[in-house]
């Protein structure tokens with residue numbers, strides 16, 4: 098699943114919304130699923146009477162929602178805990194909790210090795226947060242890291258993060274039954290379970306009624322969504338019909354499970370977006386076998402061909418890991434060759450980081466030297482930028498629907514957003530005429546490897 102950077106809860110919108118004597122500060126790391134979970138946690142805390150702040154110095158409760166996907170992600174948290182240790186000296190009543198995948202992976206060790214930590218709760222334990230907080234308030238440390246085969250939090254209303262009602266996440270399932278040998282997720286998020294489709298539709302309709310224009314469905318492997326006979330393609334069709342005015346995206350697909358019926362369904366509904374995130378991880382069959390991914394490079398390219406056939410406008414992104422155990426130069430070259438053959442529109446790239454307890458850590462040596470990993474990563478980054486630029490250049494001169502999200506970072510007179518097929522776009526001189534969540538027809542006039550650049554092609558906003 099694609100990664101994002103740390104983000105802090107308690108945006109201005111939330112502070113006003115929930116005046117309360119107790120203030121929570123939530124810092125989120127890792128993937129979109131973790132951001133969606135932080136919104137769940139905020140919903141649970143708000144129901145307990147908490148307000149929110151973006152300033153940890155004002156907080157009564159600090160929660161770090163953590164990631165364990167790579168060593169580096171955990172190192173960041175150990176550093177951050179040192180800061181909260183110093184803050185706690187000045188605010189002795191401050192309650193510090195660690196949530197998420199690192200909490201699940203390390204469990205009691207977090208309480209033992211970081212005395213600043215009062216509370217540890219894994220991804221399936223958020224329903225227990227109020228009781229855990231009370232346990233700490235009564236003077237004891239608190240921990241809950243039991244993984245569940247049922248928990249989907251279907252009955253809990255997330256508290257939305259972003260100040261603008263543009264885009265929202267909906268988790269449709271939790272956990273993963275695949276056992277990719279490099280991956281810690283099955284150990285930190287447990288077995289796969291799908292949420293009942295009615296609650297997903299209800300949440301989508303609530304968001305549409307509140308004016309949200311885009312929903313992203315989240316699951317570690319959405320293609321294996323299954324609820325009482327409703328598979329992923331059926332869920333997409335029911336959602337598309339239930340909220341026709343909302344753009345629907347999803348992540349993450351799995352090459353071995355992605356069916357043509359999903360692609361056909363996307364092609365049949367005007368509000369299902371042709372953006373596919375399909376992690377390949379490697380282009381070498383021998384590496385894919387050691388990774389226990391369950392498909393070959395040829396099978397993967399056949400899936401890419403099907404995507405391009407059903408959805409000619411599709412934007413295809415992927416994940417690539419370099420330097421996996423035993424990866425030879427020849428195997429690495431196969432990855433570069435597959436990247437060219439698939440002509441990806443965007444690539445998330447990572448160096449292999451051994452995770453304790455995974456199949457790979459138990460079976461193979463992490464034997465690719467760091468400098469070789471770094472060199473191979475540079476090679477993948479360079480090719481990814483080339484492919485990204487080619488993909489963006491193909492759009493110059495065309496007209497796209499764009500959903501505006503916020504003023505552009507470089508020039509706040511411009512607005513940043515995404516096209517219907519999911520590419521980043523900057524719309525020039527739009528900020529003072531169009532607010533976030535406006536959908537516009539935009540003519541693409543320039544392209545960089547990072548983004549498309551466009552001008553308003555039709556001044557009247559499009560109502561979906």
Ligand code: SF4
Nearest residue numbers: 273275277280282317
């Ligand atoms: S599909 Fe594989 S990489 Fe993705 S979460 Fe599951 S085990 Fe991890």
